[in-house]
Amino acid sequence: MTTQPADTAPDQVARLLALVPYLLARGEVRLDDAAAHFGTDAAQIERDLRLLFxxxxxPGLPGDLIExxxxxxxxxxxxxxxxADYLARPVRFSPAEATALVVALRTMADSAPEGAADVIERTLAKLEEAAGADGEDLLRLHVLPTPLEASAVVPVLESAIAHGRQVEITYYVPSRDQESRRTVDPxxxxxxxxxxxxxxxxxxxxGDRAFRVDRxxxxxxxxxxxxxxxxxxxxLTGGWFTDAETTTVTLRLAPPARWVIEYYQVTDQRPGPHGTIDVDxxxxxxxxxxxxxFRLAPHAMLLAPADYADTFRATAREALSLYEGDGVDSTRTPQDHPHTTE
Known part of the structure; x- marks a missing residue:
């Protein structure tokens, strides 16, 4: 019986970078076909996808994440x-980004082994050719305004802020693929x-909101x-949320849901019963x-605040009711059985 060789972190990163454009170009792909294309097994591709989302x-807010x-x-x-459409387009470097890459590559070139040094030199040559300047000129490039800062909406927003007036914006929400029109006090x-x-x-x-200007x-x-x-x-620069605009939520996590501690900023954590952990x-x-x-179910329970828990139970039961008649017990929610691994 043949077994797949152990996958290294660089292998996985390289595969993830190739996987997204491959999927976007095809719309949808069978799991087994994707595994065959990348020379691995379906279980590994599934692990990649669970990391990908x-x-x-x-800064990694829900609307920023790959779905x-x-x-x-x-x-x-x-x-x-x-x-994830941004991964399907060719990379375009600003002068500042190109300069940073050149500096980093030159630093690496001094200590890189022979094979890697050749790759670095070729990459440097391509960067300098694309920039239309030799290496020394590239390092002296000024940082120019990005298309975002030069976009038409920025002067409108700046004017409204200066005059103390409201703004009507049309805002694109990628997670719902919808545009919404709203009035805001900038x-x-x-x-x-x-x-x-x-x-x-x-x-x-x-409520208070932070809108991405490019949307x-x-x-x-x-x-x-x-x-x-x-x-x-x-x-907004020192942290996304202040105490005035947030609510402390307490979750009880079973082992399969402990990745939350690594991925999100947890303000406190305590041991819970039966091998679980309570986090704020x-x-x-x-x-x-x-x-x-819903992403964590059935491996998590919402302990507080109570009104959040009540709303979640009602929403979960409403969702489960859509499956009545298909053998699903709609009287139980993921909140009612969060520790299936015990």
Whole structure:
């Protein structure tokens, strides 16, 4: 009996980078076909996909993550991914990014083994050729405004912030593939890593929101003034959420769900009964907490707050009721049996 050779971390990263464009180009692919294409087994591709749906664009909020249709994967053994179109396009480097790559590659070239040194030299030559400058000129390039900062919506937002007026925006939500029109009170623009965000009070959602500017399709400054002229922009750079806008959620995690501790910022953790662990997370949306719990089911239980738990039970029972008559017991929810591994 032949066994697959042990998979290394570099092997998996390389496969993941090739896997997404391969899937996007085909729409959907059978699990076994994808395994054959990449010279591995179906179990390994499934592990890759379960890692993939926890990755995406920074800063990694739910709308930024790659979406994998787990129902299709587990039911029909079909692979479908979404919200990853940026990996299907050729990489375009800004001058700053190209410069950083050149500096890093030159540093590596000094100590790289002979085979790797040749690859580094060829890569350097391609970067310098693409930049239209020799290496020394490339290192002296100034950082130019990105297309995002030069986009038409930014001046509109800046003007509305300066004048204390409301803005009507059309905002694209990739997780639902929908555009929504909403009126917001803009407070400020903030750069978080490589992305620009609008900090605002959203009258549609009746709450504080941070909108990714590259997902604002249109923006129109209104004549109406913002509700609170003294409102100051939040500091989004030091952390996404402040105490004023979050709720502490307590989850009880069985062993298969402990990846939450590694993936999300947990404020506290304590041993629970029967090998479980209780964790506290700060969340800014009840809907997001419910979405996470559905992903973890049946290996997690929502302990607090009580109203979140009640809403989740009602939502889960409503979902299960759709399967009545198919042998599913709709009186039990994932909340009722979270520890199937015991």
């Amino acid at each position: 926890m990755t995406g664009l920074s 994998v249709d787990l129902d299709a994967l587990e039911g029909d053994r079909m692979i479908r991914v979404d919200n 407070r400020g623009l903030a750069r978080v890593e490589d992305l620009l965000y609008l900090d605002a009070w959203c009258h549609t959602a009746q 604002i399709v249109t923006a129109r400054e209104l004549d109406t003034e913002v509700a609170d002229k003294g409102a100051r922009p939040r500091d 997370l700060e969340v800014a949306s009840e809907q997001w907490a419910q979405s996470l719990l």
